[in-house]
Amino acid sequence: MSEAVANDAMEAGGTEGVVDDWSRDKQVFGVPWGKAMMWIFLLSDTFIFSCFLVGYMSVRIATTDPWPLPSEVFALTIFGHSIPLVLIAIMTFILITSSGTMALAVNMGYRKDRNKTFWLMVATAVLGASFVGMQAFEWTKLISEGVRPWGNPFGAAQFGSSFFMITGFHGLHVSAGVIYLLIIAFRVKNGFYEKRGGNYEIVEIAGLYWHFVDLVWVFIFAFFYLW
Amino acid sequence: MAAEGQQHPLKVYYLVWLLLFVVSFFSYMVDYLHLQGTLRWTLILVFMFVKAGFIVAIFMHMQWERLALKIAILGPPVAILVLIWLMSLEGIYIEDTRLEYYGDSTMEPETPHH
Numbered sequence: 001m002s003e004a005v006a007n008d009a010m011e012a013g014g015t016e017g018v019v020d021d022w023s024r025d026k027q028v029f030g031v032p033w034g035k036a037m038m039w040i041f042l043l044s045d046t047f048i049f050s051c052f053l054v055g056y057m058s059v060r061i062a063t064t065d066p067w068p069l070p071s072e073v074f075a076l077t078i079f080g081h082s083i084p085l086v087l088i089a090i091m092t093f094i095l096i097t098s099s100g101t102m103a104l105a106v107n108m109g110y111r112k113d114r115n116k117t118f119w120l121m122v123a124t125a126v127l128g129a130s131f132v133g134m135q136a137f138e139w140t141k142l143i144s145e146g147v148r149p150w151g152n153p154f155g156a157a158q159f160g161s162s163f164f165m166i167t168g169f170h171g172l173h174v175s176a177g178v179i180y181l182l183i184i185a186f187r188v189k190n191g192f193y194e195k196r197g198g199n200y201e202i203v204e205i206a207g208l209y210w211h212f213v214d215l216v217w218v219f220i221f222a223f224f225y226l227w
Numbered sequence: 228m229a230a231e232g233q234q235h236p237l238k239v240y241y242l243v244w245l246l247l248f249v250v251s252f253f254s255y256m257v258d259y260l261h262l263q264g265t266l267r268w269t270l271i272l273v274f275m276f277v278k279a280g281f282i283v284a285i286f287m288h289m290q291w292e293r294l295a296l297k298i299a300i301l302g303p304p305v306a307i308l309v310l311i312w313l314m315s316l317e318g319i320y321i322e323d324t325r326l327e328y329y330g331d332s333t334m335e336p337e338t339p340h341h
Contacts, residue, residue, distance in 0.1 A: 013293075013294070014294060015294070017293060017294055017295065018293075018294045018295045018298060021293060021294075021295035022295060028295060029293070029295060029296045029299070030292075030293050030295075030296075031292065031296065036296070039296070039299075039300050040300075042300075043300055043303060043304070046304050046307075047303075047304075047307070050304070050307045050310070051310075054307070054310050054311055054314050055314075057311065057314060057315065057318065058314040058315065058317060058318040058321075059318070060318075061315060061318030061319055061321075061322060062317075062318040062319075062321035062322045062325070063322070064322060064325050064326055064329070071258055071261075084258055084259060085255065085258050085259075089251075089255045092251050092255070093248065093251060096244070096247045096248060096251055099244075099247070099282065099286055100240065100244035100247075102286075103240045103243075103244070103285075103286045104237070104240060106233070107234065107235070107237060107240065110232045110233070110234045111234075200232070201232055204232065204233060204288070207286075207287075208287055211282055211283075211286045211287045212287070214282060214286075215279055215282050215283065215287075218275055218278045218279050218282065219275065219279070221254070221275075222254065222271050222272070222274070222275035225258075226254060226257060226258050226267075226271045227268070227271065
């Protein structure tokens with residue numbers, strides 16, 4: 001209802017549309033308030049992750065010790081062959097797969113196909129949980145090799161603190177996302193939103209969060225693991 | 228449009244999904260093939276921005292939002308470029324200072340607890 005009111009004046013596009021949207025003395029953004037709030041939250045989260053990554057950049061520039069080679073530190077030996085970064089690559093593909101299932105869940109939500117939405121969201125959450133599991137494995141491996149926040153056997157001491165801080169905070173986001181997705185999925189299934197006018201925007205809002213987690217991983221993968 | 232929510236043909240999602248897989252594979256190949264130097268960094272950044280762009284534009288539906296929302300959300304992160312610039316200057320300065328006062332890293336005494 002409120003969306004319809006918000007949208008009735010939204011005809012102009014381009015820069016003229018921007019001026020119109022901001023000067024209407026009404027809701028500025030032509031989206032449900034929950035979605036606008038999620039976007040603003042994600043914007044703030046963007047700054048948090050940027051600060052971590054920029055912090056990592058500056059300690060990596062400032063150190064006089066050689067930086068440990070991620071390609072070797074994160075290599076795994078499978079069937080006698082050492083494959084560089086293989087677990088990280090698998091984790092990347094898992095997260096992309098989960099992003100795809102989430103995008104489909106959002107689409108099915110708008111089609112009011114509750115059953116498909118539920119199962120796609122559960123699939124997304126399961127993939128997310130397996131991502132966290134692999135990260136736990138990665139942490140265990142590195143800790144057993146002597147990587148600590150204050151030092152490690154491979155090179156610059158700042159490697160450990162950057163690694164644990166960045167991947168830890170991201171893993172926390174994935175874990176929170178898994179819980180969030182499951183809550184919404186079960187509400188979709190048991191008809192919670194049918195009682196509220198059959199509006200499934202919430203699936204899209206949850207999807208925004210999930211895609212953001214994938215987005216952050218794209219940057220971590222590029223800057224921490226590949227650089 | 229926006230009143231009925233973001234509904235788009237499934238084909239778009241499948242296409243972007245496939246593309247993300249292919250580009251991720253390419254960026255993994257950058258490491259696997261041991262590319263070095265400017266080529267490596269350029270490819271890493273190009274693949275990263277392609278992936279990020281498709282996720283934001285298609286999966287997060289930003290492409291179909293109004294310009295007012297696009298500017299409000301995508302504009303502020305540009306400020307991060309200033310932070311990157313300042314912190315890289317700072318990092319270089321600290322490294323120079325360390326080299327000047329502590330000399331080569333191999334001569335530096337172990338200081339595990341700062």
